[in-house]
Amino acid sequence: MIIITGINGGIGNYLFNTYFKNGEEIIGTYHLSKPEGEQYKNCVQLDITDNAQVEAFSKNISSPSEKITLINCAGISYNSFAHKSNVEEWVNVINVNLNGTFYLIRGILPTMREQTFGRIINLSSIVAQTGVLGTSAYAASKAGLNGMIKSIALENAQKGITINNINLGYFKVGMINTVPLEMQEKIKSKIAINEFGNPENIFNTIQYIRETPYLTGTCIDLNGGMV
Ligand SMILES: NC(=O)c1ccc[n+]([C@@H]2O[C@H](COP(=O)([O-])OP(=O)(O)OC[C@H]3O[C@@H](n4cnc5c(N)ncnc54)[C@H](OP(=O)(O)O)[C@@H]3O)[C@@H](O)[C@H]2O)c1
Numbered sequence: 001m002i003i004i005t006g007i008n009g010g011i012g013n014y015l016f017n018t019y020f021k022n023g024e025e026i027i028g029t030y031h032l033s034k035p036e037g038e039q040y041k042n043c044v045q046l047d048i049t050d051n052a053q054v055e056a057f058s059k060n061i062s063s064p065s066e067k068i069t070l071i072n073c074a075g076i077s078y079n080s081f082a083h084k085s086n087v088e089e090w091v092n093v094i095n096v097n098l099n100g101t102f103y104l105i106r107g108i109l110p111t112m113r114e115q116t117f118g119r120i121i122n123l124s125s126i127v128a129q130t131g132v133l134g135t136s137a138y139a140a141s142k143a144g145l146n147g148m149i150k151s152i153a154l155e156n157a158q159k160g161i162t163i164n165n166i167n168l169g170y171f172k173v174g175m176i177n178t179v180p181l182e183m184q185e186k187i188k189s190k191i192a193i194n195e196f197g198n199p200e201n202i203f204n205t206i207q208y209i210r211e212t213p214y215l216t217g218t219c220i221d222l223n224g225g226m227v
Contacts, residue, residue: 001024001025001026001027001061001066001067001068001069002019002024002025002026002027002068002069002071003026003027003028003029003061003068003069003070003071003108004016004019004026004027004028004029004071004073005028005029005046005048005071005072005073005074005104006029006030006031006072006073006074006075007028007029007030007035007040007043007073008030008031008032008033008035009073009074009075009174009175010171010173010174010175010176010177010199011073011123011171011173011174011199011202012028012071012073012074013035013173014173014199014202014203015071015073015199015202015203015206016028016039016040017039018203020039027042027043027044027061028040028043028044029043029044029045029046029048029057029074030043030044030045030046031045031046031047031048031074044057047100048074048096048100048101048103048104049092049095049096049099049100049103051103054100054103054104054106054107055103055107057107058104058107058108058110058111059107061108061111066115066117067115067117068108068111068112068115068117068118068119069118069119069120069121069206069210070104070105070108070118070119070120070121071121071123071206072101072104072105072120072121072122072123073123074096074100074101075096075097075101075123075141075175076092076093076096076097077093077135077138077175077178078090078092078093078137078138079134079135079138080134080137081133081134082136085136085137089137090136090137093137093138093140093141094137094140094141094144096141097138097141097142097144097145098140098141098144098145098148101122101145102148105120105152105163108120109152109156109161112156112159112161113156113159113161115160116159116160116161117160117161118156118159118160118161118162119161119162119209119210120149120152120161120162120163120164121163121164121165121166121206121209121210122145122149122163122164122165122166123165123166123168123202124142124145124146124165124166124167124168124219125138125139125142125167125168126167126168126169126221126223126226127139127142128142128143128145128146128167129143129167142167145165146165146167146219149163149164149165149217149218149219150217152217153216153217153218154217157216157217160213161216162209162212162213162215162216162217163216163217164209164215164216164217164218164219164220165218165219165220166202166205166206166209166219166220166222167219167220167221167222167223168197168202168222168223169191169196169197169221169222169223169224169226170187170188170191170196170197170223170224170226171196171197171198171199171201171202172196172197172198172199173199176196184196190226190227191223191224191225191226192224192225192226192227193224193225194224195224196224197222197223197224201222202222205220205222
């Protein structure tokens with residue numbers, strides 16, 4: 001079974017529909033509004049920053065749903081120079097991207113440990129490793145994920161559970177649409193392949209992680225050769 005958060009978002013929606021078309025057993029979670037379409041009928045509303053909601057959701061995910069892959073797609077960004085930033089917005093980014101992702105992992109791990117199998121995949125960002133103006137909150141939240149998985153990998157390696165991040169560059173769907181066009185061109189000029197990524201690359205990387213039990217506690221850079 002595959003669990004995907006943030007199915008209203010560009011990447012989450014692409015992954016949900018790809019797995020749905022492939023006939024996989026899949027549960028998607030949405031935040032504010034349920035997407036329209038028959039394929040979404042079993043999707044669940046979930047605010048990942050609310051640990052009580054996440055615990056209730058996680059308790060419903062139990063056997064016979066085996067071989068769980070959790071794909072953490074939900075995320076937000078906030079753009080501001082640090083000295084002008086709004087503290088509530090800053091904290092909110094940490095709450096969604098780091099704390100919310102952790103709540104989900106914490107909630108699903110007991111079932112994975114019982115089943116001695118699990119794949120946890122978080123969508124992190126190149127911004128966690130490179131300086132980008134105005135992204136201190138986003139970068140901190142994603143860098144937090146990169147540290148967090150090392151410990152969780154160790155704790156669960158003997159239970160058949162792997163946890164990895166994909167450090168994404170810039171992709172054609174989702175958050176990129178909030179970036180002004182002029183800035184998009186500047187970003188593209190730093191990508192060796194010279195274009196934003198197709199989400200199919202994310203799907204293929206997730207499949208590689210799912211099928212590679214020896215890969216854990218690590219980050220895969222998927223960025224078209226960005227410098
Ligand atoms: N697209 C890229 O190029 C890129 C690059 C690097 C990393 N990433 C990462 O990839 C992931 C997906 O990105 P995307 O581009 O698809 O973003 P997106 O289109 O902005 O979608 C983000 C999703 O997160 C959901 N979300 C926000 N707050 C939430 C909450 N409190 N509880 C549950 N869900 C919540 C949103 O739902 P609502 O709209 O209903 O709030 C939305 O469905 C993110 O983690 C992002 O940081 C993306």
